[in-house]
Amino acid sequence: MRADGRRADELRPVTITRGWLDAAEGSVLVEFGRTRVLCAASFTDSVPRWRKGSGEGWVTAEYAMLPRSTSTRSDRESVKGRIGGRTHEISRLIGRSLRAVIDVKALGENTIVLDCDVLQADGGTRTAAITGAYVALADAVAWGQRSGAVRSTKPVLRDSVSAVSVGIIDGTPMLDLPYVEDVRAETDMNVVVTGSGQFVEVQGTAEQAPFDRRELDVLLDLALAGTTELSRVQAEALAGGTTA
Amino acid sequence: MRADGRRADELRPVTITRGWLDAAEGSVLVEFGRTRVLCAASFTDSVPRWRKGSGEGWVTAEYAMLPRSTSTRSDRESVKGRIGGRTHEISRLIGRSLRAVIDVKALGENTIVLDCDVLQADGGTRTAAITGAYVALADAVAWGQRSGAVRSTKPVLRDSVSAVSVGIIDGTPMLDLPYVEDVRAETDMNVVVTGSGQFVEVQGTAEQAPFDRRELDVLLDLALAGTTELSRVQAEALAGGTTA
Amino acid sequence: MRADGRRADELRPVTITRGWLDAAEGSVLVEFGRTRVLCAASFTDSVPRWRKGSGEGWVTAEYAMLPRSTSTRSDRESVKGRIGGRTHEISRLIGRSLRAVIDVKALGENTIVLDCDVLQADGGTRTAAITGAYVALADAVAWGQRSGAVRSTKPVLRDSVSAVSVGIIDGTPMLDLPYVEDVRAETDMNVVVTGSGQFVEVQGTAEQAPFDRRELDVLLDLALAGTTELSRVQAEALAGGTTA
């Protein structure tokens, strides 16, 4: 039993609230336990210069944490005048994960930017961000189709995508780590998986001790169970009616 | 009658939700109509170097807008690598407004930083931020007293403080402008007032046409009526029990 | 009587020297007592991209202090790599003040940039800058008309504009504060007024104690008396012949 009463293979309570912002073409407040991320999708009917004339669209993401999302206050990156390595890394991860399920040809020369701002951080912010951003992206794609900016009749989204963290704590593999578990994990892995169960990203890090093949296998099993559940929650949220 | 059905001298619905964050020593989600600002107060038991040994505390503020808080997406200041003039200006205004009601001697050598992040912007973000930040500040001061970091038995807060915007639109003075009114205002004024009705800041700007003394007087009357109501809402919120 | 022998409602000696630079289309060395600001107006016959095709011109301003304009040396903002909040704030104030009296349609698609560099600072640098910049602006507008870049026959300047600081020191309202008074002021206000006596900006700040409506009224009276005198000095300077 874990500190919050969960079994080792159990997700925290996950909620996805669509339409949290009035103006964004897609927006979601996603919660993994106490972790709370606001994902806003902004649709524009043009593409970056290097993509002009290609007939293809573009999806990108920016991740950031509010200064007091964490237990002690962090300085703002805008005040420091530079973006840190971790922020860069996670922004790139979210962008790649979403692009893995987008058909850029079907999207046409449109751009969707996903802003994932962590309002409260309790572990798993990047996985919550990916999971929520997919839903905001789906809403923005639908907006683009309704508005006529997306002209193709082919599906723009080839699949859904969600993500979860797994780790080994005191020798036990566990799913969806909150902050208190994350800092103690010997090994920590973030896994991004499509709705049909294929891997998009596998990022495993030996925080304290290198891990062997068998441990890797157990962690991947755990992660796949978690993303199966997350993709069900996403589908339910998207089934809950359009947002306008 | 205004577009949203209000009278010229009527505030938008104002709500103040305390304890919105788990970790912050004070935190408030403040809403002025659709404008939504998250105010987090971070208490630390030390002061900036230039204040060490003075026996006095310090209160400061940082304001920022999420990229998609506005109707079209704005670039992040962290990505641009510099903070814009408007952001600087509002951060400084919030800090000065709060310091006007703080007794820094009674606070002792402690610092409280107020982070005001605009989640959704529909006009009046700086006035909502000041109004909400005061409540978060009061909670953080109480936290400091409970924790023993604030040792003085004198009141740390000399008064409350709130703020509201007023403007002249098509010749009519109006209270608490949403975005659609703000952009049309000939004259625009932000007024910061203590609970006892004294001015802390008066910032009037002729956006389109210079204004005369009589117009200034009418705007100030309207603002004082608004802040009287806001200080009542603040008191009610603070009467609603401690947050932990 | 004040430290420098002035009455409470008396300006410091004000001098405006036109044509201080050879190349600028308008240039003024303005002095309010020992405060000395070089205002240079640069005229270009084009507008920023976002204004192209509008038929309207643009006026903007940049304010800065030389490192040793103050009693102790300040670091250069170019060396620090970023512009401080105060600099941003004052640059924006000067720009807004000048735009309040410019008819951008009559200016046509031309831009005038006002550089206000403080050579020596003894309080009131922003108000001196606005007062001097107006005269440099008038010279640059005349230059544009002579050169043919401004084609409209309508007046480009709808009015003149000047500014002055007022404050309450030991309970006494005073006009045009030098540095020694400024740091002691309980309340400090910068007021920008047109030649015809209308307000363009009113920026009052309770530095040490909130102020009431009656104090505000007295300060505004004092400011209007000061700007009436300043607009007379501006007119005299401009009557002193063209500069070439």
Added chain:
Amino acid sequence: MRADGRRADELRPVTITRGWLDAAEGSVLVEFGRTRVLCAASFTDSVPRWRKGSGEGWVTAEYAMLPRSTSTRSDRESVKGRIGGRTHEISRLIGRSLRAVIDVKALGENTIVLDCDVLQADGGTRTAAITGAYVALADAVAWGQRSGAVRSTKPVLRDSVSAVSVGIIDGTPMLDLPYVEDVRAETDMNVVVTGSGQFVEVQGTAEQAPFDRRELDVLLDLALAGTTELSRVQAEALAGGTTA
């Protein structure tokens, strides 16, 4: 058969030249085919402030590419004034990989910085950097022991560490991808492994198509074969006599 004549499971020619720099406490020119990375280890007998008094040392890394290491010239990050996300990401990866095999207690309060500068890039720069940096690190540790700065008699390095890229190209899993293969890979993985065959990092990315569990397994097998060979090359290089 691949374009360069290798089998799918074959490394490019790998050479490790120790002592390439006169001054560095450890330095290596590592080559994976045409990829050429200069790894310099700088030993200092102190630690960052946040580590002082802990009795523990620190190892960190910085990665960069020379502007013309690539087929077309890239702008310098120093000229752009900011470090890109990819650079940050790889620097962090190298640092984590080396820390996985360092006993910071045995290192004592000393710091070793690894600078990995890519002189020529032909795919696999990060894996070459990790592989070469380990050897430079070992030399710097030995330097610290000889100089007396490292006082512990326990081994400072718990194991060796190397890295290799693997990917699936046209359905075929391949080891150690040069640039021409890298850009065509459907899936791309960088794997960091200790000398004893434990995983330190597994970073798999679906560049063009999500991958399944079976493909992941094949890629991991290939990677382990590659790192086994690399750790042999490292051992040989280190056996080749001390460098001074």
Added chain:
Amino acid sequence: MRADGRRADELRPVTITRGWLDAAEGSVLVEFGRTRVLCAASFTDSVPRWRKGSGEGWVTAEYAMLPRSTSTRSDRESVKGRIGGRTHEISRLIGRSLRAVIDVKALGENTIVLDCDVLQADGGTRTAAITGAYVALADAVAWGQRSGAVRSTKPVLRDSVSAVSVGIIDGTPMLDLPYVEDVRAETDMNVVVTGSGQFVEVQGTAEQAPFDRRELDVLLDLALAGTTELSRVQAEALAGGTTA
């Protein structure tokens, strides 16, 4: 005869006005024809960290141009967020030139910063800056001696220093080039010389055509004649009474 009526070996009118600023420990407005540079010396009784405990002082300089000192407006380096190469180069040149005549031991652990701000630029700004900065430095040294911060009784200044530009225009070597000559010069040289006629810096650049040994010799002769005259003007200015 030159455009401004001077002979080839004649300086422009040079004026040095001491005490131009109230607060600076030394300040000079130096004019070489229409070139006008404000040189302010700031004395502080401490040294940079790397110099602490050495018993030696430090002299450094910062050069900058006001945006409209030139015929067309240049963007501010503070707004661009970075200092250009030319600015860096000239700042370093001024600092080195002044340090060449300072006895840092006699100065003791004090720092003098020379700010050289070009108010109007018409060629020769760096040479005017060095020539004026020396006088401001002399005043600041005297201030330090009067105030007791400089305790040594040995002379702090070993010699005076001044600078002048020379160049070859249409085959004719000329002294002290204004802007119109500078842009046409085939070869351009800045020479810094002590009062006793020794070289401190010789910086010759073939702007359009490489130059031979004989041309170099003629230019050096011309420069020495110019600096002899400049050092006389400096001595006269310094003889004109103390400034307070």
Added chain:
Amino acid sequence: MRADGRRADELRPVTITRGWLDAAEGSVLVEFGRTRVLCAASFTDSVPRWRKGSGEGWVTAEYAMLPRSTSTRSDRESVKGRIGGRTHEISRLIGRSLRAVIDVKALGENTIVLDCDVLQADGGTRTAAITGAYVALADAVAWGQRSGAVRSTKPVLRDSVSAVSVGIIDGTPMLDLPYVEDVRAETDMNVVVTGSGQFVEVQGTAEQAPFDRRELDVLLDLALAGTTELSRVQAEALAGGTTA
């Protein structure tokens, strides 16, 4: 006799290795003793915006040092977020030196960027960089001619160019200073000379003591002897066959 056994007027062993990089249109590893600089020439068939339509090409250079090229590690300029004055100065010097021998009309609207990265620094890095960069430039020009991008049949290079340092140490003028001599030099001069023996740049600095006309003459003689030898080494390297 000097520490490294050379006579006062003797160069260190100089080697120029062409074609060190696979992709660059010209590339050279140049060594002056232990100083080792990688010079890469990048050819592009376009020019900066301000040069478009002029029919003329452009040559520019960027100089940088690897962090551990020096005896103790220096922080990266990319990490500091700004380029230092010395780097700027040397980059500009190299660019000017190469442009002195280029016929920009014959080059046509093409740009060649020279990246000079110091891999190991032992004094004279800027003179080695100029000497090596000329050879890389010659290879890039030849590449442009072979590829057809350079269409003129006139010679693009009017002459060769090389550079050397000279200095006075303990009263003795010496050629080509390594680091240990450089730090002790009373006077230090970098001289850039064409193959036909004309001066391009003369930069003499009194590091510790001003120098007189006679010393200057001796140093120039020594430098000319050095560059005569260097231009012979360049010619030999270029005679060694094309590189591809």
